[in-house]
Amino acid sequence: MNLPFELDLERKRFLSRRWFFRDCGVGLGSIALASLLGEGSAMAASTLAPAPRPMGTNPLAPKNPHFKGRAKSVIYLFMAGAPSQLELFDYKPSLAKYDGKPVPKEILGGQTYAFIKPDSAIYAPEFKFAQHGKSGAWMSEALPALAGVADELTIIRSMTTDAFNHAPGQIFMNTGSQQFGRPSLGAWVTYGLGSVSQDLPGFVVMNSAGGLSGGAGNYGAGFLPTVYQGVQFRKGADPVLYLSNPAGMSGSLQRKTLDAVRDLNERRLGTIGDPEIATRINAFEMAYRMQTSAPELMDLSKESPETLAMYGAEPGKASFANNCLLARRLVERGVRHVQLFHEAWDHHSDVKAGVKTQAGITDKPCAALIRDLKQRGLLDSTLVVWGGEFGRTPQVEASMELGRSLGRDHHPQAFTMWMAGGGSKAGATVGETDEFGFNVVRDRVHVHDLHATIMHLLGFDHEKLTFRFQGRDYRLTDVHGQVIQSLLA
């Protein structure tokens, strides 16, 4: 006998006794709901790895991690396209000093780039930098709002990745592999923890700019059950597919439909006694609640004018600011993982204007999100992560052919990300790059390490949260990853 079978037995004992002998037909809904919501937790807690749950139960029931984690939910602000760390966080005065001069050979090594020649001229940062907060974190003038919450951030200046093109880079950052078809971070988190919210999807995705280079694989479930894949909230009235009743069917008629379905299903349960029927009855009830809770969630009109102003959000419009506010509302309602994609940072040309525009769009909402989570007491339990798929070159990108000038190319060796809340170390700046920002020289944090650290903050041993597929126990970090202690509070 193996573990899943063993768990089956345990579940069997629990269900058959409590449910059948005592409760069948009496208070059925509440008991079935308890079996959906509660009973999974105790079992999962007694094992190291949450076992593949018996199929047919609610796979999104909340589960306990390996140990008590600080973070209960994640908001990942994915700055797709790759923002320039040299215009935002990684202050390199030497770039200004050597502006226009070729890069010293010894620094270059054998590096190749997507578009530029490695010996392209050094390019001075386009923005002024200053230190902020008690922690003295360096940030550029492009991020005035974020500077105001500098002491909440863990700035990682020593990120490094393996991929230097957008699609593989995004897929790598989100799934730990450059191959398509692996589960995304959010899918792993939801697989491991389930979701507290039972009337909203456990893993929600929103997009506020261009289409994603890496596509839906960035929030896919890979080989995990599809129930763990990110549900992309759609623009418009129906954030979830098939959420709205068809034209001509009012909410009250829908309710009557569900009542009839439930009554007939309960009769069937009485005859057939298959516990799966009870699960289905509850799935329909959850769907009904989702029909109310999802539109309620999307409706920002009840937020105070101060809150709206803080984010720069406007009810009824689609924007990054609105998405940040929605992210808070989702987390508040128990959604486990929220991922915002903003693909707008690929500044091969005119990095100054590009960063200025995008920082203009994102700076205030990001800072507002942190303040808002904090004032509501949610920051401790919510891990906010900000970053792109790689960084940008210290050299200039310019090409008559491509119509580009004063831009920066892709740079995987060194870039900056930040985290806030959820047990990350507030007011810390971790890692350092060389004089020109080419390479990491201290406290390198690889993508796998970041993933291991995020999992740790959620209460998982990243080596033990696994899923068996094609005979192998896969995990987010593949065979790599170290928890970076200096990022932890």
Added chain:
Amino acid sequence: MFAPHSQLSPRRRSNLWITLAATGLSLLTLQAAAGPKVDFRRDVEPVLVKRCSECHGQDKQKGGLRLDLKSAALKGGKSGKPAVTPGHAPMSAMIERIQSTDPDEVMPSKGERLTPEQIAVLTAWIEQGADWPENEARRHWAFQKPERPTPPAVKDAAWVRNEIDRFVLARLEQEGLHPQVEADRATLLRRLSLDLTGLPPTWDEVQAFIKDSSPTAYEAAVDRLLASPHYGEHMARGWLDLARYADSNGYQVDLARSIWPYRDWVIRAFNENKRFDQFTIDQLAGDLLPNPTADQRIATGFNRNTKINDEGGGDAEEYRVKAVKDRLATFGTAWLGLTLNCAECHSHKYDPISHEEYYRLYAFFNNTTDGGNYSSAPNLGVPSPDRRRILAHLEAASKSARSQLAAAEKTLAARQSEWERRTRRVGDVWKTLPLVKPNSTGGSSYTNLPDGSLLATGVNPIYDTITVESETDLTGITAVMLEVLPDPSLPKNGPGRWGQTGNFILDEFGVSAAPRIGPAPAETNLVMVRARADWEQQYYRAEHAIDRNPKTGWAIGPKFGERHFLIAEFKEPAGFAGGSKLSFRFDHYHGNSHCVGRFRISVTREKDPNALWPVPSEVREALPIPLARRDAAVNAKIAAWYRTADPELRQWEREVARLDQRLQEIPKEKATTLVMQERSEPTPRVTHIHNRGNFLDPGREVTAGVPEAFPPLPAVAVTNRLALARWLVSGDNPLTARVAVNRHWEHTFGTGIVKTSEDFGRQGEVPSHPALLDWLASEFVRSGWDTKALQKLLVMSATYRQSAAADPVRLEKDFYNRLLSRGPRFRMDGEMIRDQALAVSGLLNPEVGGPSVYPVQIPNLWKEIGFLRPEIGMDEWPVSEGPELYRRGVYTFWRRVCTYPTFATFDAPSREVCVARRPRTNTPLQALAGLNDPTLLEAARAFAQRVLTEGGGTTTQQVEFAFRTCLGRVPSVSESARLRAFLDQQLRSYQSDRKSAAALIAVGTAVRPASLDPSRLAAWMMVANVLFNLDETLTKG
């Protein structure tokens, strides 16, 4: 990295460790021998595999030591000291080294120390005598050829219908369980029909079956269903999941491909009951058979279902290698139930497949001509499918559109005079804006021309973003018109700047507005809701310029050198009191200087979208002249122009043109399919081991061959795919038949005898009924690999015919029904749920085979997820029409990046890789799909029509008709009453709200008899919706 798969309950395992660890390490050796018994497979091997085998295993032997074989471990390495001395932990080098505190000595040399618990387990194991089954991997049950077991004796022999029942009953009796009673006949026929054809029985069939009291009635029903053409469609689906069959190439771009003839081949193979050995050979090596038939070549599409990369920058060899490895993984899962791909980077850690043996198998698949990059070659032309049904539909539709057009012609004059009146009153709705401050990121210059247009000059950038500004006092601006104009200074006269044609591609067109004075609002960009143009190049539609997708745009080929215009409507009227600054943005991302060359911009306050079509000045100027005073030539000119602009006429003309085009295209469509083709070179492509799985790091050269743990290849002249396929089905292979029969078992009973139907190796789950599995496997081979006979055997058993009802005892002892103490009952796949709704509603189009179809779907399905690539032929989901909307789910276009949503919601895989079994979840999103999917709603409406036209004269009769048509049984009194109450409730509601009734029944395009009362129809549609969403309906049971 392989985490050990625990074979023990966590509690028991930790107890063992705690007991061992608590004794303290120094005392351990004394006490361990007497402690709890250590099990090699459960406790020891996982540690050896995870922490030792990398350096001391099959692939590498540091210090000359192997720890994956007992004999080698007893001998020890170069030091000469045995690593393991049974019964004497202190004399075992392994224990010494894992306990060492010397950093140069301690093992493992990499990673963390072993935990005290692990050290305790290894120590105790050695103290207890180091029980180590030699050659454990090869002795695994699945690698032994199945012997045909004798079915066991049972107490209740009267229950037994065939041999299956003896195996099942013996186990039940052992557990103190009794079989469930036989299910009633209505339930049985529904179960049988759903299992064998994927479709529910008709009520007539149920009636006939109930009335037939002959002893052969059940068998006759089985035979009838096995002979149905829908049997093959249903059985094919599971195989298509394994074959990772899809209609698109996969990877980021995921272009469409044509390989549906392979899908049809699978359906035919099941329907014709192709022997499973031939089924295997045709798919793996049909092209290598002597004088292969077209069908045998089509079958090799099995291995062309690999992904193809269509995006630039890929290494062709890399993608070819990926495809070959995918073939190997699929081969392993589909036929051997083995995870061969575990041996891609190093020897398999549990099953007897070495790293080298993996590449010897790889060599079989490494000699074909296909690549994995850009091209789908080789393809095979196949006979065109039968398209008579869709052609008949299109002809009827074309006829109807023509009569609509004729009717519109008749009323044209009236619409023209209405339009004239209006236009005379309003005048020109468009106001041309003066354009200032042109700016081009690419560096072009602009000249203002007297007609208000701007002409690009100077640098002709490859990419460009142009912005231009204007000021206006207008408010309530409803739309903007962009005119692109020809100019002699432009290449080929323009209006674009591409040197070869004068085309352009306007990827995005944006407008923003701010007050002339005072602060700008946070969001200045205006939202545009609809774009139209006088001309659109195929795949480059006007809508693409405002869809905020930089990868799609508007272009005008082949109508170059002419004026064209695009009209975009704003979501909300724009313009500030006190004047506005407007800014217009043109994004050109396409490259190759596809930029707009000369353009003019106008805006309007007109609220009627039909009045926006720009009127040429000569027509407009003639309008004020009273009709009587206009000369005939002027009238003719106006009429001629109006004819081109009349919305109604244009609509029907477009429809007629579209239908005529389809009618012409369809008969000319060439059907092709992807096939395998062996290279023609005299020697096979050389295969090397890929060190650590990296194809850029080749190791030893290897030749094609099968792993040693299996029987050898039959002696053949050529060691190729054909030899491999024949080896699989020689009858000696221990796995082929077991894996195949297990799949049929899983299909029928919900869970395989081996639950992990994808993994029969040592990491898979052991069989629930090992002897039954072996008996079925030997029976399958004995029958001549007769698939229908096997399927029949399963459904003829008493085991299968049991009632699915559970009770406390059964749930206590057999919660998951692995012991088969009751009949099978489980939720159906998404395809079946849809097929069933279409079948009971009467909408189902029973055609078998043909190109994939596109059922109704929410708009912008692909666009929403950013997978629209019209420029390379991947436009939006092109909704099918007429009968093609109601084909079975197996024919739905399968795009890998975006599986048909309702199927995906019910756990269909993406088919990017081989999947042996679908999970079976139960979620709220499934409930939403069941309630609101447009196809299911349309089926509910059609079902309601059936109830009202065929269901009898009284409501009682109608309720019974609806229930039994959907569920194949008569409702109980209480069920009838509940449905009746619901119907009455809905009827009252829709009778008092006829508008809602009309809205509800408007769903879908299926014919709706005008004679039916809309309120009644709506109420019945709601009843159908309830019936479709019952657990019983969604479940086979």
